[in-house]
Amino acid sequence: MSRADEIALFVGGAHKAGTTALFDALAQHPELAGHAQSELTFFVEDEEYRRGFSSRAWRRYLPPARGAFVAKHVKLCYRREALERLRNHSPGCRLVLLLRHPVERAHSAYWHARAHGREELPRFEDALAAEDERVERGRAPWHDTSYVRNGLYAGPLADAAEVFGVARVHAYLLEDLRARPLEVVRELYGLLGVDPSFRPDLERGANRATAARSPALARLMGRVFDSRSRAKRALRVLVPDRVAVALRHELVRRNERPLVAPPMDPATRAALLARFRDSNASVARRLGRDLAGWER
Numbered sequence: 001m002s003r004a005d006e007i008a009l010f011v012g013g014a015h016k017a018g019t020t021a022l023f024d025a026l027a028q029h030p031e032l033a034g035h036a037q038s039e040l041t042f043f044v045e046d047e048e049y050r051r052g053f054s055s056r057a058w059r060r061y062l063p064p065a066r067g068a069f070v071a072k073h074v075k076l077c078y079r080r081e082a083l084e085r086l087r088n089h090s091p092g093c094r095l096v097l098l099l100r101h102p103v104e105r106a107h108s109a110y111w112h113a114r115a116h117g118r119e120e121l122p123r124f125e126d127a128l129a130a131e132d133e134r135v136e137r138g139r140a141p142w143h144d145t146s147y148v149r150n151g152l153y154a155g156p157l158a159d160a161a162e163v164f165g166v167a168r169v170h171a172y173l174l175e176d177l178r179a180r181p182l183e184v185v186r187e188l189y190g191l192l193g194v195d196p197s198f199r200p201d202l203e204r205g206a207n208r209a210t211a212a213r214s215p216a217l218a219r220l221m222g223r224v225f226d227s228r229s230r231a232k233r234a235l236r237v238l239v240p241d242r243v244a245v246a247l248r249h250e251l252v253r254r255n256e257r258p259l260v261a262p263p264m265d266p267a268t269r270a271a272l273l274a275r276f277r278d279s280n281a282s283v284a285r286r287l288g289r290d291l292a293g294w295e296r
Contacts (some may be wrong), residue, residue, distance in 0.1 A: 007090040008068035013077035016108045018177045023072040025185045031194035033063035040071040041080040058204035061213040077156040078142035095164050100174040101294050102151030102276045111261045113144045154282035
């Protein structure tokens with residue numbers, strides 16, 4: 001295996017917790033190199049992984065620039081088998097996890113899924129109620145619409161520590177990234193052995209809350225660009241990957257409008273706080289952090 005194939009650092013979740021901004025800041029460093037795609041799904045998606053590391057399914061992610069390879073997929077932490085696949089491929093990899101208040105994360109994920117055509121239910125409460133049935137009917141447990149499951153961080157943190165070892169798992173809160181972004185990024189530069197004095201553009205990769213101008217177009221793009229869809233597989237054959245990525249980003253951008261999400265119903269918030277309480281307590285013990293703010 002060539003050095004260029006090995007991943008030095010992987011931002012593995014959580015979904016809607018600041019991972020895009022962090023990955024972008026890391027990939028800006030001249031001694032690091034990231035993939036063009038928004039997510040490196042190879043280790044999570046069985047169909048890609050089965051094709052192997054000599055296939056285009058893997059090679060399309062490899063950056064043209066030389067440098068330590070950094071990667072991101074916000075669903076990696078939710079699937080232990082994916083963590084094991086990454087560890088087997090890149091035993092020296094460092095795993096970075098960003099965690100967000102799970103109730104706020106769930107609400108943000110709902111509006112993100114609505115904007116990108118992955119959620120058709122018009123009420124957050126209805127989407128929460130549909131989660132278990134969707135998984136029972138075959139939807140991946142780590143899908144964007146797993147609003148509760150993707151906020152139960154205790155299991156993924158335990159799996160990450162067991163698979164990679166505590167020393168190679170670096171967990172931060174979204175509050176850390178918001179309060180001291182340059183410090184967090186430079187700490188990771190230091191762990192990677194690259195110049196920690198580099199100053200990235202910390203605003204460039206930040207995701208903004210948006211809604212779809214045309215929900216129908218958003219749903220169509222959600223189906224076409226889904227990693228499991230036949231249309232997406234055909235597009236990969238016909239169009240260079242970087243062109244397809246740019247096309248998708250431009251289509252999404254043109255269909256977006258700014259969104260100020262409506263406030264959550266207090267009863268819904270109370271129910272979710274209760275649902276996450278045990279997991280949050282476990283996370284607080286594992287990280288040695290005060291997560292009292294996650295109780296309100």
